[in-house]
Amino acid sequence: MAETPETEPLAEGTLKALRYASTATITTQLLSRGLRNQLVQGLKPLNPTRDKMVGVAFTLRYIPAREDLDEPSVFQDYDHPQRKAVESVQPGQVLVIDSRQQQRAASLGHILATRLLRRGCTGVVTDGSVRDADGFAALDLPTFAANPSANTNLIQHHAVDMQVPIGCGEVAVYPGDVLVGDVDGVVVIPRHLVVEVAEAAAQQEHLEVFVLDKIEAGEALRGVYPPDERTRAEYQEWLQDNPHPWR
Ligand SMILES: O=C([O-])CC(=O)C(=O)O
Numbered sequence: 001m002a003e004t005p006e007t008e009p010l011a012e013g014t015l016k017a018l019r020y021a022s023t024a025t026i027t028t029q030l031l032s033r034g035l036r037n038q039l040v041q042g043l044k045p046l047n048p049t050r051d052k053m054v055g056v057a058f059t060l061r062y063i064p065a066r067e068d069l070d071e072p073s074v075f076q077d078y079d080h081p082q083r084k085a086v087e088s089v090q091p092g093q094v095l096v097i098d099s100r101q102q103q104r105a106a107s108l109g110h111i112l113a114t115r116l117l118r119r120g121c122t123g124v125v126t127d128g129s130v131r132d133a134d135g136f137a138a139l140d141l142p143t144f145a146a147n148p149s150a151n152t153n154l155i156q157h158h159a160v161d162m163q164v165p166i167g168c169g170e171v172a173v174y175p176g177d178v179l180v181g182d183v184d185g186v187v188v189i190p191r192h193l194v195v196e197v198a199e200a201a202a203q204q205e206h207l208e209v210f211v212l213d214k215i216e217a218g219e220a221l222r223g224v225y226p227p228d229e230r231t232r233a234e235y236q237e238w239l240q241d242n243p244h245p246w247r
């Protein structure tokens with residue numbers, strides 16, 4: 001497995017391909033490579049009009065809160081791990097939080113998310129909750145969470161570590177992995193596979209545009225979906241006038 005520095009940005013071509021491909025298509029490409037558990041479970045997009053998300057994982061891990069440690073004055077420390085994480089996220093990264101699927105308290109709120117947006121963060125994913133949900137709905141930052149919850153994180157969570165491997169919605173996320181989100185959910189692509197999966201997914205997406213045209217025109221599935229040799233040859237013709245849009 002090739003080593004990639006966990007903060008390495010994605011190449012422009014890979015970004016464009018991932019913005020073009022749907023999460024549905026990406027999960028199919030991951031399945032063809034033997035990976036069946038890459039879709040983060042239990043999430044909803046909180047700002048459905050800004051739901052396409054692509055970015056490199058910056059991870060933050062929460063453990064259960066304890067009353068003698070997690071009281072409001074801890075936020076007087078600007079180096080509190082939650083605040084430090086927000087001020088460490090780099091442009092092109094998605095903040096992914098392991099909230100242990102616990103939803104009673106928010107993993108973060110709208111002010112911190114606004115700071116993330118200003119830092120060039122491209123999305124927020126937590127398998128717990130967020131608060132200030134109306135703020136998230138209006139913020140130009142794709143956000144995926146299980147639920148809104150008014151409680152601040154200290155009620156249930158203790159931020160303990162960043163840029164370590166985490167679990168989020170039953171999926172392993174390693175720093176530097178690539179997250180893609182849309183209306184169907186959030187998929188995690190292992191970093192060493194991202195270039196090939198992005199290209200293969202974009203190609204599949206483009207072929208499916210052609211296939212869908214035929215189905216809309218009334219053609220039957222046989223020979224078309226999945227496309228047989230004849231349909232693939234027609235697709236090659238169609239490509240002359242419909243070049244790959246992510247290139
Ligand atoms: O979740 C928190 O405690 C922080 C918060 O409200 C915000 O960022 O607006």
Ligand SMILES: [Mg+2]
Pocket residue numbers: 109110111131132
């Ligand atoms: Mg707030």
